[in-house]
Amino acid sequence: MEAFWMVLISCVIGTVISSVISCLPGLHIYNVMGAMVLGLLALETGGTMVPPEIFVPMMIGMVVGWAMLNTIPAVLLGAPDESAMFTVLPGQKYLLSGRGYEGTMITAVGGLAGAFFIIFVLGPFAPKYLPVAQEVLKGHMHWILWVIITFILMSEWPKGGNRGPAGWAKFYDAWKTLLAGLATFFLAGLLGFIILTRSPVDHEVAFQNIMPAFVGLFAIPWCLLNMISAADVPKQRVVKGLEVDGDLILRSVWSGGLGGGLAAYLPAVTGGVGGLLAGHATAQRDERIFIMGQGVSKFVYYVGSFMLLFVPGLGLTRGGGAWMMKTLYVPTTYSDYYLALGSIAIASAVAYLMMSPLARMVLWFIDRFNYRHVSTFALVIIIVMVLAVTGWVGMFIAVVSTGIGLLPVLFGSRRLNCLGILLLPMACNMAGFGEVITRWLRLT
Amino acid sequence: MTDSKKVLPGHETQSDDINCPSCGRFVGPASRCPYCKAKIPRRMSLVVFQWAAIFLATVGLFLLYLMARSREVPVVMLGNIQPTMNFGQIRVVGQAATDGRIFRNGGMGFTVSDGTGSMMVFTSQRQAQELEARNMIPKAGDSVNFVGGLNLAEDKSSMRLVSVDDFQLTRAPAATIKLKDITMDLDGSSVEVTGQVMDLVVPAAGSKRPYSLKLKDDSGEVAIKFWQTDYDRIEGKDVLNGAFIRARVTVGSYEGKLDLKLSSGADLEILDGPPSAPAPTPAQKAAATYRQSKPSRARDFSRGRSVAATSLSVSAVTADMDGKTIRVRGRVESITPPQEGTQQPFVLILADNGSRLRVAYWPSVDEVIAIKPTPGALFEVEGAVTVYEDKPQMRVTSGYKVKLVNDMPASQPTVDESKAVPVSSISEADKGQTRVVKGVLGPARSLKSGVAYSLTDDSGTIDLILWNALVPEDVQAPLEEGVRVVATGEVGIYEGQLQIKAAAGRSVMTIR
Structure with missing residues (x-):
């Protein structure tokens, strides 16, 4: 078969697979890609080599499909991954007013705009400017990370303590969410030090050693929350038009592209953090921009970070998907770059076209089945996946992480603080005193 | 519902929770109805879950911390590294193949080789400074033992040094x-x-x-x-x-x-x-001092789980050890599973030089054992000593403590003599391939961390290289000039000469 058809078919298959998987709440595409990598390596061991023309576009399709369609569970099932956390509130507003379909489609338009941004803005300039930017910035990453950490911690505000007589009770009421946020950040950071320095997960599957922690921090608490508190979803309307215009799309691309771009480029910074920074930087107030901007941000974050590996002269590894790809194939040429851009374009189109039917299907599903059962089903899948890949040790990590991940949910602080698991150890390591801390903790 | 339980006028939209289930009157947050004294069931406060989450997070994290701290990092041969081990921490025991080189950014790098493969190792600037201060920048040929974090890619793989404190260096005598x-x-x-x-x-x-x-x-x-x-x-x-x-x-x-x-x-x-x-030299003295204060760790077969006890032979286990936790190594003489329908344990008999030791463990332990004991295989078990009829026996409580050391029965040859090829048939084209050769050893030549012999058969002569890190001492001990051996290893070329690099383990065997 000609390489062109191989690429095209693999890309479409990857997109379709991830589009369907994206509709399941809590299941992350990187976990599925991890399983795929294991399968490819097993084939390789058995003497069957799968050519990169098959698995590279397939993996790109999977990332693109996920970035575009994961909005469906985020808005309609209320179980987003951490990078979609800002979509939740306005998105759920849409859902509760019977406009869940519209909410998902606005985010999808954002994703499509993100694809245009990557292909037509980032694509042509990246090979020329990004290697230079990386050369300039690579020595400054540590303080950039510390500034981001400071911003995350300091931009949370007291949410209570407005009434009642002055005293400890009032003080506690005001500060409990802040304290919970700080506790979450530092507990997650400590967990990060343990896992990144001396992971209890078997070294044979070390490439997934942080997966149980992420599942515990983000996926399981959301599933539990949905199971406990799922509200009655009103009848949803399917519309034929969206209340958006060109100006709105451009402003969304501005805020979302900036947030997603920052998240894609900076190590340990995810879409949620990028969105927070960009939200403050661009100060866009319209709710539709908020939702669409998150669509752009999420797309640029996931797909952009994956694409950085393909940029000639840069080859930056950002995000779990890129790390997994690197174990199988390291792109170096312009041919790889064009392959990536082409696959992104095709996959974006396919994923967008699948958005409407899949959103309708999920709406049909939640109309007929109990919303809580979906979360229970997702939780079972997640637990089976953690057990299958990392065993009981991984499950233990997931349970501990769940305890940490429940803190922001129960205290009403930001779930973003859970990212301390990566931010704190990486910032310390980059600043050169990570080993001092691990030595103090007697981990090294 | 009786009349007494009817909702009061104006309370139709209120939640049932604030009305008494018995008399239907408004009771608010009270836990007992002030009118009919009925007990009001209340929802569990969210605060309970908040504290439960905090408890789970802190206690769980502490346990995880203890687990991570006590975990021994597994020794992995570089040739056995798989892409799925990316980001994993492994212990490498090998030799520096190149001198440590300080980079412009202050970091340091050197190549480590353990006979099965080689890999670049990087350190941070701070680690490089500490190593330099301790005069532990490796030189080519030095033996190293350290824990590294893997960074694997399809094109090039590397490791980063995890801890300077754990970096053990033995200078090769120049x-x-x-x-x-x-x-x-x-x-x-x-x-x-x-x-x-x-x-x-x-x-x-x-x-x-x-x-x-x-x-x-x-x-x-x-x-x-x-x-x-x-x-x-x-x-x-x-x-x-x-x-x-x-x-x-x-x-x-x-x-x-x-x-x-x-x-x-x-x-x-x-x-x-x-x-x-x-x-x-002072460096050698320093290295020797360092070695004494921190002896090299034995190879870990536990897939990362902690084993604290020192390995004993079967004959060394006595009734005096009653109650102590020990680790014993011996060949499996027999394994008796419990009879169906009984509550008996598995009974493993370990033998060593005529001594026998009964080791018992429950079926739940057996389920966890990764590689089940088979007669003839060398196994290591860790457990508590108990005494029965004045004889010591062991009770193992964890499947992770029953580990395979060598699955080759003692009587079975480890090198298949029938696969031996004439020395003259080995050419440069075979570089990297594994070959079995048979012949008579020539005089020994000492290498930095091993020994080389010339091996001669009817067709020619080839160098046989035995690295100390790979070939156990007891395998090397009987080797001397004139001894006839069969050996297996990888074909290599050094300074234009073909050589066989003996494989790890019992890769050389004396024959008649």
Whole structure:
């Protein structure tokens, strides 16, 4: 078969697979890609080599499909991954007013705009400017990370303590969410030090050693929350038009592209953090921009970070998907770059076209089945996946992480603080005193 | 619902929770109805879950921390590294294949090899500084033992050093050599030289030139170069001129000329008089001291789980050890599973030099054992000693504590003699392939961390290389000139000569 058809078919298959998987709440595409990598390596061991023309576009399709369609569970099932956390509130507003379909489609338009941004803005300039930017910035990453950490911690505000007589009770009421946020950040950071320095997960599957922690921090608490508190979803309307215009799309691309771009480029910074920074930087107030901007941000974050590996002269590894790809194939040429851009374009189109039917299907599903059962089903899948890949040790990590991940949910602080698991150890390591801390903790 | 339970007028939209289930009156948050005294069931407060989450997070994290701390990092051969191990921490026991090189960013890198593969190891700037301060920058040939974090990619893989404290280095003894014998052929190797300092040329202030030390022995004269940082570390540097010294230098070339570099300031020792017998350098002494304070860890077969006890032979287990937790190694004589429908344990009999030890464990433990014991295989078990009828026996409570050491029965040959090929059939095209050869050993030649023999059969001769890190001592012990052996290993080429690098383990066997 000609390489062109191989690429095209693999890309479409990857997109379709991830589009369907994206509709399941809590299941992350990187976990599925991890399983795929294991399968490819097993084939390789058995003497069957799968050519990169098959698995590279397939993996790109999977990332693109996920970035575009994961909005469906985020808005309609209320179980987003951490990078979609800002979509939740306005998105759920849409859902509760019977406009869940519209909410998902606005985010999808954002994703499509993100694809245009990557292909037509980032694509042509990246090979020329990004290697230079990386050369300039690579020595400054540590303080950039510390500034981001400071911003995350300091931009949370007291949410209570407005009434009642002055005293400890009032003080506690005001500060409990802040304290919970700080506790979450530092507990997650400590967990990060343990896992990144001396992971209890078997070294044979070390490439997934942080997966149980992420599942515990983000996926399981959301599933539990949905199971406990799922509200009655009103009848949803399917519309034929969206209340958006060109100006709105451009402003969304501005805020979302900036947030997603920052998240894609900076190590340990995810879409949620990028969105927070960009939200403050661009100060866009319209709710539709908020939702669409998150669509752009999420797309640029996931797909952009994956694409950085393909940029000639840069080859930056950002995000779990890129790390997994690197174990199988390291792109170096312009041919790889064009392959990536082409696959992104095709996959974006396919994923967008699948958005409407899949959103309708999920709406049909939640109309007929109990919303809580979906979360229970997702939780079972997640637990089976953690057990299958990392065993009981991984499950233990997931349970501990769940305890940490429940803190922001129960205290009403930001779930973003859970990212301390990566931010704190990486910032310390980059600043050169990570080993001092691990030595103090007697981990090294 | 009786009339008494009817919702009061105006309360129709209120939640049932605030009305008494018995009389239907409004009771608010009260836990007992003030009217009919009925107990009001209340929802569990969210605060309970908040504290439960905090408890789970902190206690769980502490347990995880203890688990991580007590976990031994598994030793993995570089040749066995799989892409799925990316980001994993592994222990590497091998040799530095290149000198440690300090990069412009202050970090350091060297290549480590363990006979099954090689990999670049990187350190951070801080780690490089600490290693330099401890005179532990590796040189080619030095034995190293450290924990590294894997960074695997399809094109190039590397490791980053996890901890300087855990980095163990044993300097390879450098051959003492006459100055006239130092030629370009030794390019890249470390040698030890002795002689008298004839002159020390100090670079001018602000100059970027190195120090140059002219050294003379009875065979010739050479210049040794080093930098200010090395000079600062030389003990007694003020009396260097005219002194007799012993130094370890790296042979290199610069613009086609011989270039000798002092390995480290700590590798230069000022002698009391003209040199006699070689003595250990300060670096070797330091390495020896370090070794004594932190002995090398034994290879870990536990897939990362902690094993604290020292391995004993079966005969060493006595009734006096009652209650103690020990680790025993022996060959499996028999394994008896419990009879169906009974509550009996699995009974494993370990044997060693005529001694036998009964080891018992429950079926739940057996389920966890990764590789089940089979008769003839060498196993290591860890458990508590109990005494029954004055005889010691062991009780194992964890499946992770029953580990395979070697699945080859003692009586079975480890090298398949029937697969031996004539030496003459091995060519350069076979490089990297595994071959079995059979022949008579020639005289032993000592290498930095191993030994080389020539192996001759009817068709020709080839070098057989045995690295100490790979081939156990008991395998090497019976080998000497004239002994007939069969060996398996990878075909390699060194300085244009073919060689067989004996594989890890019991890869060489004496035959008649």
